[in-house]
Amino acid sequence: MTHETSQIIAKKVSQAQLLFPKSQYPTHRAYIQLFTMMLSKHDVCVSESDIEILSIALGNNSHQFFKTVSSKANLTEKLDSLVFDGLKLKIDARKRLAADQSELSKDSNSAVIDLIFEQYKVERASIEAFNQQTINEQKAERIEGLKAKTKASPKRLLEEITNKKSYDNCLNATTMRKKQSIKARSLFPANLYPHYRRFIDFLIQQATNDSLRLSDPDMERLSSAFGTEELAAFINLSSHNTIEDKLKHITFSGLQLKISVKKRLKDTGSELSTIANRSVIREITKQYQDKLDAIEAKKNQELEAQRQAAHAKRLRDIKDAEIERLKNFSDFPQFGIKNIPKGSQGETLLNKLLNKPISQDEKKWLDKKKISSEQLESKYYLQLAHQHYQNWKQKKLPWELVNASAAYRKARELKKIKKALDETxxxxxxxxxxxxxxxxxxxxxxxxxxxxxxxxxxxxxxxxxxxxxxxxxxxxxxxxxxxxxxxxxxxxxxxxxxxxxxxxxxxxxxxxxxxxxxxxxxxxxxxxxxxxxxxxxxxxxxxx
Structure with missing residues (x-):
């Protein structure tokens, strides 16, 4: 390469990087920096697969940008595309900054971006400063809120602030591991990649020392049955000391695997390679599935026993509560009325109405206390109708037949009065x-x-x-x-x-x-x- 050619390449690299000032676009600036290092074969060797993974993590537009640049025939055309198409990338990032105050799109994966940058020791001082500023602002808001709630208790305020600082500085390790596991699993949706979703699950179980994990020989045999990339992902797992580092390794390895698997699916319609040993994969996964099924069956039995015990306790509690309620309240199912206090005027009147008429004033008292129902109304008028009817029959009072008829109509009991009126x-x-x-x-x-x-x-x-x-x-x-x-x-x-x-x-x-x-x-x-x-x-x- 001549000195003149080197100068042209350096100039184009500089133009591409200047598209994204570090103060405004720290992530995209770092991305372009690694991209140019990969294209120009910089001393720090950046692999093309890592740039593709990073492009996917940045979002659909960045991935399309990567494919466009990579499709060019030579270095000069690639650098020209880097500048020209990078301008389009900048326009999208600028719109997001204006609308959402973020240069990253909603479909980006920050965890993967951080993994790649960490691998190549890319500085993101501006991002860190921005994140720290945001964290500080959130802390200040929380503390102000706590002050407003705890003005009368300085000691409580101090305790709350201390707890918040502990929470801000150190998220629960279990929660962090769970999040990292979810990220790794999300690379391979079970409906699209059933084999590789299961393989990632096996790796996570190895990393977290899950009681369901396969033995090391079985896991090595299974990984080898998938292929060399998968075997390397398993073997390299042991080179990481902490669970967090192992989970990061699984996510990173999973990204590299996904590129190969997606290409296979597109080319052959199968997620497994042609050299994969399907019989071994079936054998080991069935062995694991049998274990899972046994555990699930036992869990279901325990859950059913717990459910039955809880149901029995609930029935006992209901029965005990009912016994306690009936010590203090009376029910009148004939009237559809419950919870009348024992010894009250309401209880006395309802008991009376069961057997004989109550007076108009007594009925008004019940209405005033909102002790009423359709059944009660019907019973009241029926008792009244019987009384008027007996007065008519026994005392020969003709107006009592009129009164009885009116009351029977309100009680909606017509057979008896209709017969009497027909005969009269x-x-x-x-x-x-x-x-x-x-x-x-x-x-x-x-x-x-x-x-x-x-x-x-x-x-x-x-x-x-x-x-x-x-x-x-x-x-x-x-x-x-x-x-x-x-x-x-x-x-x-x-x-x-x-x-x-x-x-x-x-x-x-x-x-x-x-x-x-x-x-x-x-x-x-x-x-x-x-x-x-x-x-x-x-x-x-x-x-x-």
Whole structure:
């Protein structure tokens, strides 16, 4: 090489390095420095495979940059490409710096970058300074936060800060090893590289003295069955003293292996080389798998025993808690109500209601205390209905039949009262008392409405209206039945008559709501459209 050629090469190397000022792009500057050393055969021999590994670790753009430069025919073209394509690399790095304050891309692997730089003793003073500045800032933020929380306790503050410093200065060794193991395994996803993922797992077990590790002879035999690179990776493992160094060696060796494996997959569709001894690999991995399966089976048995013990304890705890609860609280499953304090007024009233009616004031007290349920409501009205019914039968009080009918309807128990009303109709004893006759006819019509005997209900409602033309109750019965059968015009007309006779707006609104929610799906859909069209604006109309 002439002196003039050497000067040209030196100039191009200098141009490539100047693209990345060390103060702004310390990592890329170190990368270009090693790249030029590899191309120009510098005294420090940098291998091409190491530069490819470093390029992959820096990210997709850097790897593409490496392939572009390497594809050139001679040194001059490679150096020209280093400068020209390096400019594109710089543009990407500058964008990241502006957006994320980092020259490295999100797909870069800092651990691998550090390994390569450490191997060639590349200085990264700017990076270290930046990292130290970041660490100091984070420490300051944490300490300020601790000060705010512990103003009243200087001693506690000192303890917290000391603990934080210990944490900052020395991460737990187990955690570091776990992270390093994850990095090594991530080189070979199990779905793409099942054989090499298992091989890396074997190496990690050797490095960490895992109880599942293969014996040294078996591991050497397995490594040899994969190939010479794999055997070298295993043998060189023993040259490192600490577990951390061994794991770094596995990651670095794994990177070199991956380049070969990826090429094989692309060229032959197989991750194993043609000289690999597949029968030995199968034999040893099966031997290991059998051991794993036995351990897994034992672990599953232990877990199942623990699960059953925990379940039994949980059942005992639930039973004990239930016994303790029942010492202080009473349950009323007939009403769907639990946890009523023993000896309380609530317990007394609920026990009473199980056997006989409670007064209206007592019911109001339960409502006020929010002791209620559908079953309780039904029981309350059923007991009340029985009481009114007995008064009617035994004392011959005709109004008690009206009261009994109303209570049976609220309790939704219609069979008994329907039979009594059928047998008593046409209420001859009430011929001289139009008010009583109208009430009996109206409540009888209400029972028929509940049973969807709408024709009979309309007949009885009409008779009641004729008996007391100025009473709104027969009008509301007829209005409800007509709306329920889809005769909306007639229904609204009867409700209008009811309002003219004193039916309040609030009661009307409640009646309309009750009719709507009790209607069949077909009638409900049509009634909704009718109510909206006739100007009825209710929030509940928007519900399905």
């Amino acid at each position: 109709y046409p209420f001859k004893d009430a011929k001289k008392d139009n008010k009583l006759r109208s009430a009996l006819l109206t409540t009888y019509g209400g029972v028929c409405r509940d049973l969807q005997e709408y024709g009979q209900g309309i007949k009885l409602g009409s008779e009641a209206h004729n008996a007391t033309p100025l009473n709104f109750r027969p009008c509301t019965l007829l209005g409800a039945i007509y709306l329920s059968t889809g005769e909306f015009t007639l229904g609204h007309e009867w409700y209008d008559k009811a309002k003219e006779r004193g039916f309040s707006q609030a009661a009307y609104d409640n009646d309309i709501k009750s009719v709507y929610f009790r209607a069949s799906d077909n009638i409900k859909c049509r009634l909704k459209q009718n109510l909206i069209a006739t100007g009825h604006k209710y929030d509940w109309l928007s519900k399905p």
